[in-house]
Amino acid sequence: MNAIAGLYTAYRAQLQLKSANVISSIAARTRAIGAICESSQYLASRMHAAITDPNAAQIVELGAGFGSVTQLLPENAVSLEREEERYSYLREMYPNRTVLDVDAIQFVSNLEEPTIVLSCIPSVNNPEFARLRTAVTQSRQRGLIVELVTYTYFPINNPFSGIFSVERRAGLEVRNVPPAFVWKYKC
Numbered sequence: 001m002n003a004i005a006g007l008y009t010a011y012r013a014q015l016q017l018k019s020a021n022v023i024s025s026i027a028a029r030t031r032a033i034g035a036i037c038e039s040s041q042y043l044a045s046r047m048h049a050a051i052t053d054p055n056a057a058q059i060v061e062l063g064a065g066f067g068s069v070t071q072l073l074p075e076n077a078v079s080l081e082r083e084e085e086r087y088s089y090l091r092e093m094y095p096n097r098t099v100l101d102v103d104a105i106q107f108v109s110n111l112e113e114p115t116i117v118l119s120c121i122p123s124v125n126n127p128e129f130a131r132l133r134t135a136v137t138q139s140r141q142r143g144l145i146v147e148l149v150t151y152t153y154f155p156i157n158n159p160f161s162g163i164f165s166v167e168r169r170a171g172l173e174v175r176n177v178p179p180a181f182v183w184k185y186k187c
């Protein structure tokens with residue numbers, strides 16, 4: 001019973017259920033960010049724990065949103081978020097960090113140093129995802145992505161399949177709406 005109560009609390013917090021109009025607020029968010037909602041702190045921690053070296057010199061976060069992953073990353077990490085409200089929020093919350101309001105796909109295409117990438121950009125129902133996959137493939141071939149961590153809502157959806165020599169699911173986080181699978185890719 002305690003476990004169910006814990007899940008309920010986690011889901012409510014993540015969905016920010018303040019009003020009775022749950023469906024319209026979720027629909028608006030899905031339109032704005034391409035996902036039902038931001039990632040929970042539990043999913044963020046699971047993604048962070050999947051990084052081989054969380055203090056690496058070059059870490060880039062794609063689609064930082066409201067910063068659930070950002071807050072766990074080292075000071076030198078670079079976080080990308082193009083949506084205005086989320087970008088302003090991140091700048092305010094992390095004034096000493098590098099937060100850029102740029103297109104993450106373009107940024108990945110122009111990497112210059114070996115980088116660890118954490119991606120929160122949706123892979124399903126996202127018309128831009130094929131472009132992101134191409135950018136990741138090309139940067140990986142140039143040796144510029146050494147590791148990539150992302151998540152999906154379906155275990156069979158392997159968004160970056162066939163690009164890295166090691167690809168595996170690094171766990172399922174049920175304290176997230178919806179429950180999410182973390183994927184880890186390495187050379």
Ligand SMILES: C[S@@+](CC[C@H](N)C(=O)[O-])C[C@H]1O[C@@H](n2cnc3c(N)ncnc32)[C@H](O)[C@@H]1O
Pocket residue numbers: 032033034035037038039040062063064065066067068069080081082083086102103104105120121122128
């Ligand atoms: C699932 S949400 C953010 C999850 C984040 N971990 C959080 O907790 O808020 C995905 C984010 O990616 C951003 N995004 C999507 N495509 C992008 C792109 N090409 N460049 C930059 N940001 C992008 C969206 O604006 C959205 O904030």
